[in-house]
Amino acid sequence: MTNISMTNESIPVVKPSMPPYEEYIEEIKTIWDNRWLTHTGPKHQKLEQELCEYLEVNNVSLFANGHLALELAIDGLQLTGEIITTPFTFASTTQAIVRNHLIPVFCDINENDYTIDVEKIEELITDKTSAIMPVHVFGNVCDVYKIEEIAAKYNLKVIYDAAHAFGMKVNDTAIGNFGDVSMFSFHATKVFHTVEGGGLTYSNPDYSERFAKLRQFGMEGQESVPVVGTNAKMTEIHAAMGICNLRHIDEMIANRGLAVNRYRERLSGTKGIKLCDIQENVVSNFSYFPIVFDKEEFGKDRNEVAELLEKHNIFARKYFYPLTNEFSAYSGLFAIQDTPVAKNIADNILTLPLYSDLTLEEVDRICSIILE
Numbered sequence: 001m002t003n004i005s006m007t008n009e010s011i012p013v014v015k016p017s018m019p020p021y022e023e024y025i026e027e028i029k030t031i032w033d034n035r036w037l038t039h040t041g042p043k044h045q046k047l048e049q050e051l052c053e054y055l056e057v058n059n060v061s062l063f064a065n066g067h068l069a070l071e072l073a074i075d076g077l078q079l080t081g082e083i084i085t086t087p088f089t090f091a092s093t094t095q096a097i098v099r100n101h102l103i104p105v106f107c108d109i110n111e112n113d114y115t116i117d118v119e120k121i122e123e124l125i126t127d128k129t130s131a132i133m134p135v136h137v138f139g140n141v142c143d144v145y146k147i148e149e150i151a152a153k154y155n156l157k158v159i160y161d162a163a164h165a166f167g168m169k170v171n172d173t174a175i176g177n178f179g180d181v182s183m184f185s186f187h188a189t190k191v192f193h194t195v196e197g198g199g200l201t202y203s204n205p206d207y208s209e210r211f212a213k214l215r216q217f218g219m220e221g222q223e224s225v226p227v228v229g230t231n232a233k234m235t236e237i238h239a240a241m242g243i244c245n246l247r248h249i250d251e252m253i254a255n256r257g258l259a260v261n262r263y264r265e266r267l268s269g270t271k272g273i274k275l276c277d278i279q280e281n282v283v284s285n286f287s288y289f290p291i292v293f294d295k296e297e298f299g300k301d302r303n304e305v306a307e308l309l310e311k312h313n314i315f316a317r318k319y320f321y322p323l324t325n326e327f328s329a330y331s332g333l334f335a336i337q338d339t340p341v342a343k344n345i346a347d348n349i350l351t352l353p354l355y356s357d358l359t360l361e362e363v364d365r366i367c368s369i370i371l372e
């Protein structure tokens with residue numbers, strides 16, 4: 001029998017947070033009693049209400065996952081033509097645009113926090129542009145004030161992909177209040193999750209009815225179908241997971257913060273390793289911990305470091321890589337803009353393990369291997 005020592009234990013890149021088992025069982029008991037499994041049931045309503053409070057927003061609509069929420073946000077806002085976005089994101093952002101038969105126009109990112117470079121947005125606006133779809137990445141937020149200014153100047157809608165930004169604030173304003181709509185992913189690996197799930201936040205109360213129809217086959221009541229919709233409802237079983245996880249969210253985020261601080265202590269100042277800037281006046285949720293390698297200075301590139309970690313049973317991820325403007329699915333469909341800053345970051349970035357019960361000893365183990 002092999003003796004696997006503690007120091008060789010596997011460390012995944014992410015690990016879902018789980019509420020105490022008994023708490024979840026208690027929460028779902030009423031579902032067995034009332035047999036209300038889906039269709040905006042009591043758990044769904046409760047979670048929507050609690051998320052409004054936690055996220056400090058006026059409206060939340062829940063969906064089966066973040067991606068469908070994003071697709072339906074674009075649909076619900078009746079966007080047309082071109083949408084300016086960044087390619088340094090998960091497939092979902094760009095796919096949501098293309099699946100709505102719209103054209104993504106790729107704007108480069110800035111190299112300090114990897115969000116959209118607001119200085120490069122205006123040159124991409126044409127008479128076909130209907131919206132900007134920026135992405136808050138890794139627990140960093142976009143320059144929401146400048147984006148608001150540009151959107152007002154050109155009369156554009158703004159939909160934020162806030163999949164990574166649950167619970168964040170800028171200058172004391174909760175992040176879901178910026179733009180027309182923000183999409184939060186509640187996927188199992190996110191800071192807050194409902195196993196699969198997603199939510200849209202918005203201040204215009206008229207959107208609520210529109211989103212409700214779109215996620216329920218375009219139906220209004222039993223007999224009227226006024227819009228083309230799909231099925232994107234969140235179930236009661238999933239909402240119950242969200243209700244439980246929300247009770248523990250502050251502790252989960254605080255634990256992530258401890259791990260991130262330890263990573264920073266150990267890795268900052270290392271030649272050839274670049275950490276994200278810490279954004280001023282931003283309450284982060286510490287959703288990911290990316291580092292960018294400069295092979296010339298560090299001596300190894302990110303692929304070599306990823307392989308080395310893997311040999312020690314530690315799994316980091318090339319995230320985001322590849323850029324979405326390199327997807328073969330889009331070749332020949334529309335013009336693809338060059339985004340050199342995003343390209344350089346995607347080619348050299350590695351996201352290190354981070355989850356709420358990652359211990360400081362495990363962070364030390366990871367850092368020691370990298371610094372070896």
Ligand SMILES: Cc1ncc(COP(=O)(O)O)c(C=O)c1O
Pocket residue numbers: 065066067068089090092093135161163164185186187197198
């Ligand atoms: C940036 C980004 N956008 C969109 C999504 C899609 O969310 P979901 O997995 O909930 O569909 C994700 C996560 O998976 C994401 O990381």
